[in-house]
Amino acid sequence: MMRYxxxxxxxxxxxxxxxxxSSLEQLFLSLxxxxxxxxxxxxxxxxxxxxxxxYFEAMSHKNYSAQKSFKSYLGAGAYEHFIxxxxxxxxxxxxxxTAYTPYQAEISQxxxxxxxxFQSMVANLLGVGVANASMYDGASALAEAVLMALRIQKxxxxxxxxxxxxxxxxxxxxxxxxxxxxxxxxxxxNQEGYPQLPELDDSIACVVTGYPNFYGVIEPIxxxxxxxxxxxxxxxxxxxxxxxxxxxxAPGELGADIVVGEGQSLGNPLSFGGPYVGLMGADxxxxxxxxxxxxxxxxxxxxxxxxxxxxxxxEQHIRRQKATSNICTNHSLCALRAAxxxxxxxxxxxxxxxxxxxxxxxxxxxxxxxxKGLELLYQGPxxxxxxxxxxxxxxxxxxxxxxxxxxxxxxxxxxxxxxxKNCLLINCTETKTDxxxxxxxxxxxxxxx
Amino acid sequence: MDFPEDLYYTKEHEWxxxxxxxxxxxxxxxxYAQEKLGDIVHVDLPDEEDExxxxxxxxxxxxxxxxxxxxxxxxxxxVENNSALLDSPEAVNDDPYEDGWLVKVEVESMxxxxxxxxxxxxxxxxxxxxx
Numbered sequence: 338m339m340r341y342x343x344x345x346x347x348x349x350x351x352x353x354x355x356x357x358x359s360s361l362e363q364l365f366l367s368l369x370x371x372x373x374x375x376x377x378x379x380x381x382x383x384x385x386x387x388x389x390x391x392y393f394e395a396m397s398h399k400n401y402s403a404q405k406s407f408k409s410y411l412g413a414g415a416y417e418h419f420i421x422x423x424x425x426x427x428x429x430x431x432x433x434x435t436a437y438t439p440y441q442a443e444i445s446q447x448x449x450x451x452x453x454x455f456q457s458m459v460a461n462l463l464g465v466g467v468a469n470a471s472m473y474d475g476a477s478a479l480a481e482a483v484l485m486a487l488r489i490q491k492x493x494x495x496x497x498x499x500x501x502x503x504x505x506x507x508x509x510x511x512x513x514x515x516x517x518x519x520x521x522x523x524x525x526x527n528q529e530g531y532p533q534l535p536e537l538d539d540s541i542a543c544v545v546t547g548y549p550n551f552y553g554v555i556e557p558i559x560x561x562x563x564x565x566x567x568x569x570x571x572x573x574x575x576x577x578x579x580x581x582x583x584x585x586x587a588p589g590e591l592g593a594d595i596v597v598g599e600g601q602s603l604g605n606p607l608s609f610g611g612p613y614v615g616l617m618g619a620d621x622x623x624x625x626x627x628x629x630x631x632x633x634x635x636x637x638x639x640x641x642x643x644x645x646x647x648x649x650x651x652e653q654h655i656r657r658q659k660a661t662s663n664i665c666t667n668h669s670l671c672a673l674r675a676a677x678x679x680x681x682x683x684x685x686x687x688x689x690x691x692x693x694x695x696x697x698x699x700x701x702x703x704x705x706x707x708x709k710g711l712e713l714l715y716q717g718p719x720x721x722x723x724x725x726x727x728x729x730x731x732x733x734x735x736x737x738x739x740x741x742x743x744x745x746x747x748x749x750x751x752x753x754x755x756x757x758k759n760c761l762l763i764n765c766t767e768t769k770t771d772x773x774x775x776x777x778x779x780x781x782x783x784x785x786x
Numbered sequence: 787m788d789f790p791e792d793l794y795y796t797k798e799h800e801w802x803x804x805x806x807x808x809x810x811x812x813x814x815x816x817x818y819a820q821e822k823l824g825d826i827v828h829v830d831l832p833d834e835e836d837e838x839x840x841x842x843x844x845x846x847x848x849x850x851x852x853x854x855x856x857x858x859x860x861x862x863x864x865v866e867n868n869s870a871l872l873d874s875p876e877a878v879n880d881d882p883y884e885d886g887w888l889v890k891v892e893v894e895s896m897x898x899x900x901x902x903x904x905x906x907x908x909x910x911x912x913x914x915x916x917x
Contacts, residue, residue: 491833625828656853659846 406743408773412722412764413551413748414475414503414577415610416602418690419768421681424604428674439632442645449644452632452669455676462579462679462687463596464587465618469629471672472615472664475599476506479545479575480513481628481662482597482617486543486571487519488626488661493542494519499532501550502575504753530554530715537564543571543595548588549581551753552762553722554715562592571595579603579616581720583691595619604678605671614671624648628662690767694721697774698765704778705763710785714750714760722764724750724757729785732759738784744777787909788817790883794899795908798857801883802902805890810865814887815847815856815878818912823849826875831867831889838862838891840898845888847878856888860898866890 349361358364365373384392401407409417427433432447439445439452452470459468472478483496496519498507510521519542524532530552534544544565549555562572574588576598582588588596600614601607619627625648633647679687698721706713710729725747727735732749739746747764750757765774789795794802799819803812820826828848838844843855844864867889871877878886903911 625830659853 401745407745408743408769408776409745410747410763410765410769410777411745412553412578412766413762414505414599415607415613416578416580416721416764416766417607417768418580418602418766420604420606420678423681424674424677427677428670433670433673440646440649442643446644448669449632449646451673451676452630453634453644454680455672456632458676458679459600459616460618462582462587463616463618464582464589464591465593465596466589466621467624467627467631468616468618469627469631471600471668472597472617472629473668474601474611474613474615475575475577475597476503476509476615477513477664478597478599478615478617479506479573480510481615481664482573482575482595483510483514483519483543483545484662485595485619485623485626485628486573487514489571489623490542490569493540495541496521496543496545497524497534497541498522498545499524499547499550499556500526501530501532501547501552501554501556502545503547503551503577506575506577526552526554526715528715529717531556531717532561534561534564537568537570539568541568541570543573545573545575546593548574548576548585548591548593549578549720549722550575551577552715552724553719553764554717555581555585555720556717558588558593559591562594566592573597578720578722580687580691580694583687583689584695585691585720589618589620594623600671600675603675605674612668612671614668614675616675626661629664691720693767694765697767697769698722698763701763701765701774701777704774705781708781708785711781714757721766722762724760724762726757727759727761732761735761735781735784739777739780742776742780744780746777746780787821787912788883789905789909791905793883793905794859794902795905795911796857796859796902797911798859800856800859802859802898803887804899808892810862810890810892811860812887813859813889813891814882816908817882820879820882820886823847823851823854825850826878829868829871829875829878829888831869831871832864834864834867836864838864838889840901847875858891859902860891860893862891862893864889865892 353359353364356364439448442449456468456470460466472481498521500523524534527533530550531554532546544561546556546558546561548558558572558574565572571594572592573595574593579598579600580602596619597615597617600616605613617627630646631648632644635643635645637643682690698719702723705711705725711725711727714724714726736746747761750760750762792803795816799816801814801816805811826847826849830846832838832844838858838861840858840861842858844858845856847854847856868887880886
């Protein structure tokens with residue numbers, strides 16, 4: 338690999354000589370004078386390397402970081418989890434850090450096998466027959482799922498979406514999908530936080546549910562899927578927290594036809610919101626409508642196992658005019674991290690982390706809801722995230738008190754929906770110790786007093 | 787190579803069979819086409835009641851080598867598709883003129899026959915194409 342070195346005077350002269358020019362000015366002679374910058378650039382003077390490093394370190398210390406300076410209870414689609422060191426160690430190997438698309442099976446066996454393993458584990462986790470590898474993030478995976486449902490249901494154009502689906506995911510659907518292509522209806526949530534289905538009919542292509550949804554509520558997808566099946570409507574289950582399936586029954590097993598969501602929780606850091614990795618799986622019979630790439634396992638003429646990109650005809654590099662989607666990267670390095678994470682923990686490990694998340698969040702939820710002055714926004718069961726509504730004080734007062742204790746107490750829900758004034762979405766993962774939780778409850782008690 | 791006398795043929799290597807009792811035709815691909823495609827692994831067909839338009843693609847056939855569009859030799863609407871091919875696409879390889887038929891189309895008019903080749907013309911056409 339070529340390293341980056343700036344041009345020397347010698348390099349410049351050599352290039353100018355080749356072009357038959359005597360100076361840079363002469364090279365750019367054809368450009369009009371007014372496009373050139375006049376005077377000096379507004380830059381500070383040069384710094385020593387050490388000085389420069391100190392300068393940027395001082396800048397970075399102005400940031401709050403989830404682990405170091407603040408205890409973060411922020412979730413809402415991006416979750417703080419412990420990442421075993423083996424994930425960094427293996428995924429940073431040079432062989433994997435490539436933007437190269439592994440079309441040539443002959444030289445890509447390692448990458449292809451990693452993708453294959455990722456798909457297999459995702460399919461297992463989501464309880465579906467087949468999973469692709471991989472989408473940009475949960476939001477774009479959901480938009481692709483809706484497009485996929487509309488492809489399968491050629492003659493239907495209505496899409497019903499639970500209002501429990503992440504509001505930013507809904508915005509992504511709106512920007513992906515041509516309004517002439519389908520009619521979107523939103524399903525209001527009841528007290529439990531479950532979407533209210535209207536009378537179903539044969540004009541509906543799919544129903545999108547949240548499992549768990551944006552407010553942390555585990556929507557009853559088995560009942561929804563059962564009703565949908567009677568009208569041949571596809572059920573799409575969408576999640577933001579993949580680790581939930583270490584504890585909950587997989588959405589595919591509960592009757593969801595297409596399952597999509599965010600895989601960040603599986604070994605990828607928060608990193609300011611991305612890049613993340615979208616997970617997407619479906620029933621076997623829809624494999625040809627699944628967008629993106631798919632790595633398959635086969636045997637060569639000698640019977641040795643090998644890996645290839647398969648069913649590529651619906652991807653954009655072959656018959657691109659017929660491609661099922663324009664998705665063109667696979668966030669492969671993030672997918673690799675997810676594969677290493679899942680491979681490291683195994684089924685038992687994921688189950689135990691999921692249980693740990695759930696127990697801590699339930700403890701916090703139960704303790705908080707015993708306090709006067711706040712209530713649960715939705716009553717339905719949740720995994721590691723729940724929404725509360727403050728009745729006696731303002732959210733501003735609450736947040737200030739927590740910030741003074743170096744706690745980011747949750748996400749202000751009014752940011753997503755103005756009707757949710759004074760409501761807070763609180764997330765709790767395995768990264769919070771019992772003392773952390775007790776501290777949270779203590780601060781809550783003080784501020785509500 | 788077998789090109790039954792009672793069929794009409796297109797330059798895109800589809801065959802058309804007139805069904806005597808009704809104003810519908812059967813459409814498939816020729817033995818020559820299936821042999822060129824190789825092992826067929828998937829067939830994508832229009833739904834019943836879909837319209838097809840002469841010389842426009844109405845479905846596709848995927849082999850281990852490639853995916854090819856299938857062009858409609860007639861205009862009309864689909865009354866039946868050979869859904870058995872979804873489970874056993876290899877029927878197109880094994881028996882392109884019988885079990886491997888693709889769709890049955892109710893045609894708007896019989897004029898299409900003038901545009902198509904008979905078995906003899908088609909055999910000649912292929913011979914020239916091979917050269």
